[in-house]
Amino acid sequence: MSFAPLADGDRIAIVSPADWLEPDLLEAGCAALRQAGFEPAVDPQNELRWGRLAGLDDERLAALHRAYGDPSIKAILCARGGYGSGRIADRLDLDLIRSNPKPLIGYSDLTALLLAVHAGTGQNPWHGPILRDFARVLPHGCDQLIKRLRGLPDPDGMAGLLAQATVLRPGTARGPIVGGNLSLLSVSIGTRRDIDTDGKILFIEDVDEAMYSVDRMLTHLDQSGKLRGLAGLIVGEPVAISQEGEDFPFDFAGLIERRFADAPYPVVTNFLCAHGADRMVLPMGGQAELSADADDVRLSLAF
Numbered sequence: 001m002s003f004a005p006l007a008d009g010d011r012i013a014i015v016s017p018a019d020w021l022e023p024d025l026l027e028a029g030c031a032a033l034r035q036a037g038f039e040p041a042v043d044p045q046n047e048l049r050w051g052r053l054a055g056l057d058d059e060r061l062a063a064l065h066r067a068y069g070d071p072s073i074k075a076i077l078c079a080r081g082g083y084g085s086g087r088i089a090d091r092l093d094l095d096l097i098r099s100n101p102k103p104l105i106g107y108s109d110l111t112a113l114l115l116a117v118h119a120g121t122g123q124n125p126w127h128g129p130i131l132r133d134f135a136r137v138l139p140h141g142c143d144q145l146i147k148r149l150r151g152l153p154d155p156d157g158m159a160g161l162l163a164q165a166t167v168l169r170p171g172t173a174r175g176p177i178v179g180g181n182l183s184l185l186s187v188s189i190g191t192r193r194d195i196d197t198d199g200k201i202l203f204i205e206d207v208d209e210a211m212y213s214v215d216r217m218l219t220h221l222d223q224s225g226k227l228r229g230l231a232g233l234i235v236g237e238p239v240a241i242s243q244e245g246e247d248f249p250f251d252f253a254g255l256i257e258r259r260f261a262d263a264p265y266p267v268v269t270n271f272l273c274a275h276g277a278d279r280m281v282l283p284m285g286g287q288a289e290l291s292a293d294a295d296d297v298r299l300s301l302a303f
Contacts, residue, residue, distance in 0.1 A: 001123055002303055003075075003103050005151030008037040010074040012149075013067035014131055016046045016054035018109045019082025021132055026079060028135035033077075036146045040131075043067065046079055053084045061088040064113075068093075068100045075149055079131040081108030086184065089113055090192055094120040105145065106130050107279065108207070111180030115193040118178070118284045124303070127180055127203075127273065128281035141272075141279045148281050148303055158299070161272045161280045164237070165297040168257060171266030173232025177288040177301070179203035186217040189224050198229040201288050205236025205274035210244035211255060218259060232266045232290045236274030266292040 006012075012033060014026070021029075030040040045063035048055030055063075067076045089112040097117060104117055104125040114125040126148070129141045144157040178195055179185065182204045188194055206214060221227050238252040248255060253269065260267045268290065272278050282288075287302040 018084040020054035021079040025135040029131035032134035078106035085112040089116040111184035124283040169267040175231040182206040201232040203234035207275035208240040212247040239275040
């Protein structure tokens with residue numbers, strides 16, 4: 001489902017369902033949102049600390065529910081990822097979320113929440129920049145998110161975000177786009193947020209993993225049927241994927257090539273939807289069309 005576009009002065013809730021964000025970065029990100037014309041509504045939960053997490057599970061969950069239940073809030077932007085979203089994903093009040101549709105925005109560990117909201121309500125939360133990214137100002141991603149929130153097209157930003165993508169298997173794919181962080185997708189199998197990939201364009205990404213771990217997770221997805229019946233596959237640019245102990249005689253690109261070079265669907269790699277210097281906004285479960293021809297990659301999305 002599509003969400004109502006935002007206008008100048010609309011309030012965007014800032015919540016921390018996982019790790020907490022440093023106060024200076026929190027304020028810098030909020031300042032960037034104000035400059036873009038929106039009013040950040042920072043939930044007090046952002047100030048809480050429980051080890052690395054921004055408060056106890058009940059406190060982080062309550063902040064999300066407050067954001068969904070407040071009619072003055074038009075979108076929910078997560079402050080940062082890290083760890084902890086999976087601890088509350090199965091406790092979301094799906095009736096509340098279903099009755100108050102608004103975009104929930106995040107990536108990385110927040111994949112657990114995006115999957116849970118999509119599976120439980122049919123809504124299409126957005127995999128994209130977090131508040132911390134606004135403190136850094138991503139070249140295209142933050143601007144694209146602002147335009148998407150306003151319901152505006154962003155052909156120039158999209159072109160910039162697609163420029164470095166490479167084609168492993170050419171072709172055209174149409175269908176809902178689903179995915180997120182590979183680690184979170186892997187551990188979601190068997191839960192209520194288990195991802196359905198049949199006929200879908202799947203996107204995956206990860207950061208700070210050893211090659212053997214990436215290989216293990218891809219094997220898990222394959223053996224559980226998640227890589228069969230795909231309409232297409234998008235692989236995010238690798239970030240801090242290490243050859244720990246020289247586990248394989250090839251790098252990340254070689255691993256992906258050996259697994260997917262003969263795939264019966266188009267495969268695009270080095271895609272800016274990951275932990276690198278920029279990232280695209282992708283609507284979880286939204287309709288998409290991927291066209292991969294030689295080194296020309298195009299992607300159209302329905303928000």
